[in-house]
Amino acid sequence: MKASKVAYKPVGLALGAASGMVAGAAFKQAWKIIEGEGDTPDATDEDRTWKQILLAAAIQGAIFAVVKASVDRSGAVALRRLTGTWPG
Template identity: 70%
Template sequence: MSRGINKVAYKPVGVLLGVAAGAVAGAVFRQVWKMTAGDGEAPSATDEDRGWAEILAAAALQGAIFAVVRAAVDRGGAVGVRRLTGHWPD
């Protein structure tokens, strides 16, 4: 498969994997937040009853989890495509 076709063929797979990664990361973040903060829901940035430290900690944790899950899913998808097609997606 040529590079252009390979890239186009992988696009829909990448989009679906991105959506799945977002859902998984959201679920993981909610569970981690419950365990670390002992609180049911992470604070919103506009939550008047929460302090700066708690809001920024939640945002940092959420960002880290999303980045790790997204990287793992993207890498796994690329490995899967290579196994199926013999070519690494660009």
């Protein structure tokens, strides 16, 4: 295993945790705009419709994927700038 890949592991874990928090906050804001409600639906919310549950899941998944890819790519670019090697 490359040294740059090993060195990037703890950085990647920290970035992953931070990206999860950012994505969660972004999803809550997006849901407020879409539905006009503060509470995001859970799959087991009895008072929510299938449409609301599935829409929320799709939006949440898309936001998490975009934030994670952005953060991962930014971290890899930063590591290359610091070390001259790509962490992959």
